[in-house]
Amino acid sequence: MKSWARYLLCAVAGIVAGSGAAVWTVKSGGFGSQARIGPWRTGTDFGSRDAGAYTRAVVARNGLLALPAREARYYTAASDDEGRPLEGRCRYRITGGAAGGAWWSLTLYGSDNFLVPNEANIWSVGSAALAPAERKAWTILAAPNRQPGHWLPTGGVENFDLTLRVYLPEGGGASNLSLERLPRIARQSCAG
Amino acid sequence: MRRWILPAALGIALAILSGLFLLHATPSFLMGVAMGRLDKAGVNLFAHGPLASDKSRAIVRPSPDLAYSSCPFDLSKGPVLIDVAPAPAPYWSLSVFDRRTDVAFVRNNRDSRGGAIRIALAREGQQVPAGIEAVRLDDDRGIALVRILVESKDRFAAIDKARRASVCRPL
Numbered sequence: 001m002k003s004w005a006r007y008l009l010c011a012v013a014g015i016v017a018g019s020g021a022a023v024w025t026v027k028s029g030g031f032g033s034q035a036r037i038g039p040w041r042t043g044t045d046f047g048s049r050d051a052g053a054y055t056r057a058v059v060a061r062n063g064l065l066a067l068p069a070r071e072a073r074y075y076t077a078a079s080d081d082e083g084r085p086l087e088g089r090c091r092y093r094i095t096g097g098a099a100g101g102a103w104w105s106l107t108l109y110g111s112d113n114f115l116v117p118n119e120a121n122i123w124s125v126g127s128a129a130l131a132p133a134e135r136k137a138w139t140i141l142a143a144p145n146r147q148p149g150h151w152l153p154t155g156g157v158e159n160f161d162l163t164l165r166v167y168l169p170e171g172g173g174a175s176n177l178s179l180e181r182l183p184r185i186a187r188q189s190c191a192g
Numbered sequence: 193m194r195r196w197i198l199p200a201a202l203g204i205a206l207a208i209l210s211g212l213f214l215l216h217a218t219p220s221f222l223m224g225v226a227m228g229r230l231d232k233a234g235v236n237l238f239a240h241g242p243l244a245s246d247k248s249r250a251i252v253r254p255s256p257d258l259a260y261s262s263c264p265f266d267l268s269k270g271p272v273l274i275d276v277a278p279a280p281a282p283y284w285s286l287s288v289f290d291r292r293t294d295v296a297f298v299r300n301n302r303d304s305r306g307g308a309i310r311i312a313l314a315r316e317g318q319q320v321p322a323g324i325e326a327v328r329l330d331d332d333r334g335i336a337l338v339r340i341l342v343e344s345k346d347r348f349a350a351i352d353k354a355r356r357a358s359v360c361r362p363l
Contacts, residue, residue: 006199014203018210026218053215060219060293064226064251065337067287068295102283103341105257113252115245123246123256128282128343155246165255167283167341168302 026057038179039077040164044069061113069173073101078161080185088116088157090190091143096183097136102168103127106183108142108152108160116155125150140183144191219293226251227291227333230264236272238263238338238360243348259351261338263360268332270362271314273324276338277357278306280350283341288313288327290334297327312363321363336360 001009034043034055043055051059059066066074079085080092094106105126110116115123125140129150141147144156154160164183166173229250233239240261244254254260259279265272276286278301285300286309299309311327312320313336320326340355342348 007202010199010203011206014206015210018207019214022211022214057215057218060222064222065289068298071298109253117246126257
């Protein structure tokens with residue numbers, strides 16, 4: 001092989017490998033991937049000038065226009081408490097309590113980062129929808145079919161994730177919620 | 193084999209450089225795509241979107257609990273006034289993002305004690321009238337975003353009416 005061909009081959013291979021690795025890294029990075037707390041991932045420097053290139057790229061892809069930590073904290077889970085990926089054909093019991101902020105909401109997204117189609121047109125459950133007494137201990141059922149109580153439809157999608165938004169978090173959002181204060185996600189059954 | 197050492201070194205160097213380039217370019221690129229979608233409703237103008245649904249595709253991971261009003265701004269011809277009217281909701285905020293996705297400004301209704309939020313977005317050197325708080329940006333383009341908590345869907349009509357008093361326009 002001629003010398004120029006070796007250089008060309010290696011240059012092209014290098015660019016393809018480097019670009020591919022960057023794309024894969026950003027795609028596989030979850031929204032808020034600085035800290036893992038059980039199944040939840042979170043971060044504190046969204047929208048910050050201090051954010052590194054990786055965080056900045058992942059947030060741009062998975063949570064463009066996210067608010068800084070003092071305004072809102074975002075916790076995202078793509079797996080249940082046992083570490084199994086969240087599947088749209090399964091039924092999950094999600095339980096939690098006060099989330100340490102002025103209000104919170106739990107939203108279900110498809111793997112394309114958008115809200116999933118469902119005939120009930122329900123995509124989230126928030127603290128505003130709960131009676132005051134219920135806010136200290138609540139249960140949400142995520143499932144493809146209608147459920148009693150607070151239901152988050154999965155739309156039957158293959159995989160989904162959940163984002164807990166805590167607005168005006170206590171302590172200015174500087175610290176993460178502990179595992180004990182984050183919702184628990186228990187898989188109960190799966191269809192098919 | 194020795195003839196491959198320098199080409200391989202070149203390949204490794206280009207792999208690192210191209211990876212870093214892509215990482216650094218991704219936010220600006222995706223912000224550009226988002227602004228391109230929002231620009232269709234007008235630049236230096238608030239667009240008041242409906243509550244997010246599975247049909248909402250302009251911005252990833254929208255919150256269905258919030259009413260969003262967005263103003264893609266362009267400071268190339270001068271400062272832009274953002275005047276956010278109070279909304280009948282327990283939470284609302286204004287955030288300003290530059291082209292790199294950095295937050296240049298954020299203020300909520302608690303910060304403003306429930307009153308309107310009035311700022312002028314401007315580049316360094318651009319004149320801002322006295323009495324208007326100036327927010328300086330490093331770039332001409334970006335997005336100003338108003339979020340309003342909608343506690344229940346029957347509150348949306350009143351919130352939608354109130355937010356239409358908000359203004360985004362060249363000064």
